[in-house]
Amino acid sequence: xxxxxxxxxxxxxxxxxxxxxxxxxxxxxxxxxxxxxxxxxxxxxxxxxxxxxxxxxxxxxxxxxxxxxxxxxxxxxxxxxxxxxxxxxxxxxxxxxxxxxxxxxxxxxxxxxxxxxxxxxxxxxxxxxxxxxxxxxxxxxxxxxxxxxxxxxxxxxxxxxxxxxxxxxxxxxxxxxxxxxxxxxxxxxxxxxxxxxxxxxxxxxxxxxxxxxxxxxxxxxxxxxxxxxxxxxxxxxxxxxxxxxxxxxxx
Amino acid sequence: xxxxxxxxxxxxxxxxxxxxxxxxxxxxxxxxxxxxxxxxxxxxxxxxxxxxxxxxxxxxxxxxxxxxxxxxxxxxxxxxxxxxxxxxxxxxxxxxxxxxxxxxxxxxxxxxxxxxxxxxxxxxxxxxxxxxxxxxxxxxxxxxxxxxxxxxxxxxxxxxxxxxxxxxxxxxxxxxxxxxxxxxxxxxxxxxxxxxxxxxxxxxxxxxxxxxxxxxxxxxxxxxxxxxxxxxxxxxxxxxxxxxxxxxxxxxxxxxxxxxxxxxxxxxxxxxxxxxxxxxxxxxxxxxxxxxxxxxxxxxxxxxxxxxxxxxxxxxxxxxxxxxxxxxxxxxxxxxxxxxxxxxxxxxxxxxxxxxxxxxxxxxxxxxxxxxxxxxxxxxxxxxxxxxxxxxxxxxxxxxxxxxxxxxxxxxxxxxxxxxxxxxxxxxxxxxxxxxxxxxxxxxxxxxxxxxxxxxxxxxxxxxxxxxxxxxxxxxxxxxxxxxxxxxxxxxxxxxxxxxxxxxxxxxxxxxxxxxxxxxxxxxxxxxxxxxxxxxxxxxxxxxxxxxxxxxxxxxxxxxxxxxxxxxxxxxxxxxxxxxxxxxxxxxxxxxxxxxxxxxxxxxxxxxxxxxxxxxxxxxxxxxxxxxxxxxxxxxx
Numbered sequence: 001x002x003x004x005x006x007x008x009x010x011x012x013x014x015x016x017x018x019x020x021x022x023x024x025x026x027x028x029x030x031x032x033x034x035x036x037x038x039x040x041x042x043x044x045x046x047x048x049x050x051x052x053x054x055x056x057x058x059x060x061x062x063x064x065x066x067x068x069x070x071x072x073x074x075x076x077x078x079x080x081x082x083x084x085x086x087x088x089x090x091x092x093x094x095x096x097x098x099x100x101x102x103x104x105x106x107x108x109x110x111x112x113x114x115x116x117x118x119x120x121x122x123x124x125x126x127x128x129x130x131x132x133x134x135x136x137x138x139x140x141x142x143x144x145x146x147x148x149x150x151x152x153x154x155x156x157x158x159x160x161x162x163x164x165x166x167x168x169x170x171x172x173x174x175x176x177x178x179x180x181x182x183x184x185x186x187x188x189x190x191x192x193x194x195x196x197x198x199x200x201x202x203x204x205x206x207x208x209x210x211x212x213x214x215x216x217x218x219x220x221x222x223x224x225x226x227x228x229x230x231x232x233x234x235x236x237x238x239x240x241x242x243x244x245x246x247x248x249x250x251x
Numbered sequence: 252x253x254x255x256x257x258x259x260x261x262x263x264x265x266x267x268x269x270x271x272x273x274x275x276x277x278x279x280x281x282x283x284x285x286x287x288x289x290x291x292x293x294x295x296x297x298x299x300x301x302x303x304x305x306x307x308x309x310x311x312x313x314x315x316x317x318x319x320x321x322x323x324x325x326x327x328x329x330x331x332x333x334x335x336x337x338x339x340x341x342x343x344x345x346x347x348x349x350x351x352x353x354x355x356x357x358x359x360x361x362x363x364x365x366x367x368x369x370x371x372x373x374x375x376x377x378x379x380x381x382x383x384x385x386x387x388x389x390x391x392x393x394x395x396x397x398x399x400x401x402x403x404x405x406x407x408x409x410x411x412x413x414x415x416x417x418x419x420x421x422x423x424x425x426x427x428x429x430x431x432x433x434x435x436x437x438x439x440x441x442x443x444x445x446x447x448x449x450x451x452x453x454x455x456x457x458x459x460x461x462x463x464x465x466x467x468x469x470x471x472x473x474x475x476x477x478x479x480x481x482x483x484x485x486x487x488x489x490x491x492x493x494x495x496x497x498x499x500x501x502x503x504x505x506x507x508x509x510x511x512x513x514x515x516x517x518x519x520x521x522x523x524x525x526x527x528x529x530x531x532x533x534x535x536x537x538x539x540x541x542x543x544x545x546x547x548x549x550x551x552x553x554x555x556x557x558x559x560x561x562x563x564x565x566x567x568x569x570x571x572x573x574x575x576x577x578x579x580x581x582x583x584x585x586x587x588x589x590x591x592x593x594x595x596x597x598x599x600x601x602x603x604x605x606x607x608x609x610x611x612x613x614x615x616x617x618x619x620x621x622x623x624x625x626x627x628x629x630x631x632x633x634x635x636x637x638x639x640x641x642x643x644x645x646x647x648x649x650x651x652x653x654x655x656x657x658x659x660x661x662x663x664x665x666x667x668x669x670x671x672x673x674x675x676x677x678x679x680x681x682x683x684x685x686x687x688x689x690x691x692x693x694x695x696x697x698x699x700x701x702x703x704x705x706x707x708x709x710x711x712x713x714x715x716x717x718x719x720x721x722x723x724x725x726x727x728x729x730x731x732x733x734x735x736x737x738x739x740x741x742x743x744x745x746x747x748x749x750x751x752x753x754x755x756x757x758x759x760x761x762x763x764x765x766x767x768x769x770x771x772x773x774x775x776x777x778x779x780x781x782x783x784x785x786x787x788x789x790x791x792x793x794x795x796x797x798x799x800x801x802x803x804x805x806x807x808x809x810x811x812x813x814x815x816x817x818x819x820x821x822x823x824x825x826x827x828x829x830x831x832x833x834x835x836x837x838x839x840x841x842x843x844x845x846x847x848x849x850x851x852x853x854x855x856x857x858x859x860x861x862x863x864x865x866x867x868x869x870x871x872x873x874x875x876x877x878x879x880x881x882x883x884x885x886x887x888x
Binding site: 001087123139148 | 302461
């Protein structure tokens with residue numbers, strides 16, 4: 001077990017209206033087995049003991065699946081590894097390091113406090129069409145919908161998105177196309193998604209634009225930073241879905 | 252107070268069908284006159300909100316997360332059981348019912364469990380129709396596996412993230428109703444109290460976690476779908492924000508709490524590495540299919556595992572349970588790991604761990620085969636511990652995982668407060684003293700999709716559609732009480748942090764009300780918790796104000812309720828003078844150290860009634876009748 005001393009530069013902002021700034025904190029005796037968020041817990045305990053405001057950040061499951069944790073660490077969403085921040089451990093850093101910690105930066109994700117941003121735009125995109133319209137009780141027997149293993153696996157790869165927003169934070173244009181593409185692709189590949197396929201593509205893309213997300217840069221930063229390794233192919237599929245809907249859709 | 256479980260008459264197989272027919276209905280045109288509050292948006296909450304909105308009710312759904320998709324149901328790994336019998340291997344509704352009752356060590360209600368097994372098949376249909384990508388065979392049909400020692404393959408799964416895929420299905424169904432205007436969603440909003448008007452649940456008090464605004468909401472019924480209380484132990488596999496506040500506040504308003512001491516400890520978790528630890532990570536139980544559990548024979552052996560020769564190792568599960576070996580049920584595996592650590596034979600820096608060794612499996616099947624089977628789990632282990640489990644044995648230790656106890660509910664899922672329901676892990680109803688693997692997801696979705704849409708209509712039809720305004724004194728008083736609680740906490744300016752006190756509570760619960768309990772230890776815990784409560788009420792230190800985002804305040808409000816619940820768990824464990832399922836009382840064991848049930852005295856649900864601040868709670872008993880299964884002693888020798 002190694003002990004390290006760190007300098008932290010953290011974005012502090014009292015609320016959505018306030019002006020924020022980077023503040024410097026020194027932290028000693030950090031052990032390399034700690035997770036990154038546990039390191040922040042230690043900082044916050046120290047701050048409360050000293051009578052200072054702890055740093056607010058979103059987090060919950062701490063096992064890499066809920067998508068709540070965020071943080072741009074040294075300029076990269078979720079830090080140096082392709083994981084969620086909660087799965088990043090201090091052994092990825094060295095004694096004496098200076099670590100910059102900032103919130104997701106995107107117009108559609110306004111900062112609410114310190115490192116917490118408002119990602120409700122993602123929910124509104126899902127509400128616009130991210131579902132199959134099937135009331136409880138009206139489903140046929142599950143095995144009446146056979147789906148080839150390869151298609152099922154592909155759809156699953158798209159469905160693993162945890163909605164954390166790292167793709168948006170990584171993109172120079174703050175594009176949400178990887179997120180939206182993943183959901184559209186999942187349904188487009190499955191037989192259950194066919195009936196509403198065109199309407200879904202149009203509605204989700206329209207909502208995405210309305211929320212103020214930018215256009216795709218084609219640089220692939222989103223996929224490179226995605227903790228669930230969602231592929232760029234989802235964006236290509238989304239474009240195809242959208243164009244097909246535009247040219248052949250009902251509306 | 253007499254507890255009426257409202258179990259319908261008639262043969263087990265016909266109870267639910269008969270009951271559905273006898274329930275009153277709300278006319279389709281009248282449903283829009285009723286408002287229903289759903290607190291929590293995990294599997295139970297999201298499925299209930301969507302299904303009730305589809306029927307035409309107006310739903311208000313609340314979550315303390317930034318999005319409903321973050322609810323902790325998302326973290327479930329293994330799968331979901333259903334009695335589909337797609338594998339032609341002898342499964343049936345009755346077998347799933349039987350396994351669940353037996354697995355729960357005969358402390359669950361037969362009628363509820365049978366209904367759960369019946370509707371399990373509909374859940375799979377519903378989820379597939381929503382587009383949930385379950386694992387499939389090459390022919391395109393659904394794949395199943397055997398899980399948690401079950402003798403049939405009835406578990407449906409979606410790689411290691413069945414919880415996320417099922418939750419996203421329920422979330423999508425709820426999203427559709429939000430778009431349709433039938434569900435109004437409140438995010439970053441936490442319930443602080445239940446409001447009871449004229450003896451009926453009529454609303455809730457909430458805190459807006461962004462602005463701090465304390466608000467009231469009225470409705471015709473309130474559904475608590477707020478999960479379990481494992482975080483009373485501070486360290487558990489639960490997410491950081493999982494809490495008991497909604498359930499506990501309802502308890503304080505008259506809802507009885509059922510079997511609070513029934514908690515499940517999962518044997519295969521990554522051990523604690525230091526005081527800073529915030530959370531414990533579960534490693535799937537499937538690892539025990541190939542891993543061998545051992546510790547050194549000698550106490551305080553500090554050699555590295557590679558240097559300990561075969562004849563100086565103790566494969567204690569294989570030694571004590573030759574027929575089940577490493578695959579004994581969760582409670583047995585956990586307890587035995589504790590015993591060897593108590594003897595000083597634990598491993599790793601903290602000596603609170605045992606080895607789970609894959610060397611023999613790798614020798615037998617080759618590394619690529621083991622990698623194909625468990626690759627993602629081995630990677631996760633390496634990411635967290637920095638050790639390579641292909642080269643050196645994993646270290647594992649038990650951790651709190653699930654709480655079988657919860658709000659007491661009748662067959663309709665209604666608590667003892669009329670109009671207040673509890674669904675999913677928040678209620679006590681289906682798992683008895685021990686839950687089987689892949690049954691939590693099944694129960695959450697059964698309650699939300701297929702039980703509450705039927706049973707709530709009966710209640711609503713009976714009370715009429717007249718609304719109650721939030722200007723009633725019951726609302727304003729509850730609101731003021733919540734504000735006073737917050738003001739008191741913020742003004743204290745003591746010296747201890749919320750986390751420090753929570754850690755003390757957790758450690759006490761773990762030591763005295765965890766894997767094994769004794770009358771002596773529990774009595775000690777009673778006093779320690781009293782001191783923690785006193786410390787919390789006089790010496791806690793919070794920062795900031797109510798009128799802002801304040802995560803320390805959120806934690807403090809939750810801890811206040813955990814402390815009270817902790818002391819009730821201790822009382823419940825003290826009163827249950829037997830060992831059953833996850834509840835192991837050291838005084839009650841067979842000569843060879845196994846759990847000794849006492850069906851004559853304790854085949855009942857312990858339902859506790861709140862009697863006021865610092866007053867002892869009153870125990871009510873619902874006796875359990877077993878008409879369809881024969882009670883047997885579990886044996887894994």
